[in-house]
Amino acid sequence: MSRTARTVSSAVAVALALGLSACGGSGGDDVAADAKQTLTVWAMGAEGEKLADVAKEYEKDHPHITVKVTPVGWDVAHQKLVSAAAAGTLPDVAQMGGSYMGEFAELGVLEPVDTGRFDEKDFFPAGWKQGEVDGTAYGVPWYVDTRVLYYRTDLAEKAGVAKAPTDWKEMRELATAYQKKAGTKWGLSIQPSGLDTVQNFYSFLYSAGGAIVDDKGEAVIDSPEAVRALEEYGSYFDKGLANKSVPPGYDVVKDFGNGRVPMFFGGPWHVTLLNEGQPQIKGKWAVAPVPADKTSASMAGGSSLVVSKDSEHKAAATEFISYLTGTEGQADWYERTKDLPANTAAWDSGKLADDADLQVFKQQMDTAQSSPSLAKWTEITDKVDQAIAKVTQGKASAQDALKTAQSEIEGLVK
Known part of the structure; x- marks a missing residue:
C-alpha cells in the first residue's frame, strides 16, 4: 500500500446498508482470455501513472486486449472503491493494500485467487498474507515494502x-x-x-x-x-x-x-x-x-492486485496479473518504480541481486510481519x-x- 494510505472502516456499514452484505454478482459469462476485450484497471498514486506505460507494452504482445488504466489518488482511493462496490462498478482489476482487504472481502465483492495459477511459495510470506482473509486469498502480491x-x-x-x-x-x-x-x-x-x-x-x-x-x-x-x-x-x-x-x-x-x-x-x-x-x-x-x-x-507493507467478483473478464484479468507478478514483470516494475518485488525469484539477478542495500530489504522482508486483514x-x-x-x-x-x-x-x- 502507499506510504500513508488509510481505510475508513465505517464505509463497511455504509456499503452494507446499500445491500452488499455477503454478496457480489456472478458477473455473467466470463469472456475467454483470447477474445477481443477491454480490461479496466485502477491503480493508486504513482503506481497508477507507471502502470499505464506497462499496459501499453502488454498490449503489443496481446493485441486483442485493451488495458484501460485509471490512476487514482490515495487520498480518494478508499471512497472511490467503496462507491464502486456499492454501485457494482468495480474495475476488473484493482490495486489494494492490506488494510483494505478485510473490508472488501467482507463485502463479498472480490474474486478469490486461483491458487492453482498463483503459488504462495513464489512470494514473500508476509506479502501473500496481506491478501488473505480468513484463510482465503483474494489478492496476489504486486510489490512489497518494509522498514x-x-x-x-x-x-x-x-x-x-x-x-x-x-x-x-x-x-x-x-x-x-x-x-x-x-x-x-x-x-x-x-x-x-x-x-x-x-x-x-x-x-x-x-x-x-x-x-x-x-x-x-x-x-x-x-x-x-x-x-x-x-x-x-x-x-x-x-x-x-x-x-x-x-x-x-x-x-x-x-x-x-x-x-x-x-x-x-x-x-x-x-x-x-x-x-x-x-x-x-x-x-x-x-x-x-x-x-x-x-x-x-x-x-510488511505493499499492495496486492484483486479481481472484481462482478468482472466478466476474469480470465484476461488473471493473465494480466500473472504478467505483472511474474519474475520478468516484477523486475521490470522495479526498474520503472523502485517498488520492491513481491516475487522472490525477481531478486536473484540484475541490480536487485547486486545491490547490498536492497538485499538488506530482502533480508528484512524474510522476517517482516503483515497486519491482520x-x-x-x-x-x-x-x-x-x-x-x-x-x-x-x-x-x-x-x-x-x-x-x-x-x-x-x-x-x-x-
Missing part, C-alpha cells in the same frame, strides 16, 4: 562506533553517542504521536515478539512483550534522544542530510530520496536490519496510536496505556 534502519556512518565513526547496531542496547548506545560525541540534535527519529504512529512502533513491537491482534483474532496489545516494546520506544523520548514534538508532514530526509537526525526507520523509497535530494552525504550513510530484541522484525483495522491501530502518544508525552506508563488500548480493541474485534 529498515538508516544511519549516518560518518557520524557514527565520529561518535566512536564502527558498525551498525544489532540489538536494542546497541541502538540506544549509538543514539546517545551521536548526541554526546558527534553533536547531533537527536539520536533517533521516531514518531511521537498522530496518525500512523504505529508504523514506527511496529519495528519495536514485532522485534519484541508482540502483536496487536493474534492469529486467533484476539487483542493482545497489553501482553508483556508489547509493554516491553512500548517502554523501549518511550525511553527515547524520556531520555531526550527523540523529538517529542514533530510537525505534521515532517520529512526526515533533510534532517538526516544536515546531521540533526542520524538514525531513522525508513522504507526503500528513502534510498532514492537520499541519493537525489542529499547528494552531499553520498557514501556517508548505510542501511541495516532492524535492531533486535527477541528477533529482528519489521512491518480486519475490517476495523484502522480503528484498532488508532487506539494504539493514542496509547503511544500517552507514553511519549509522559501522560501514562506503557502498561497503563496499553491496558486501556486492550479494553478498547477487545470491543472492536468481537
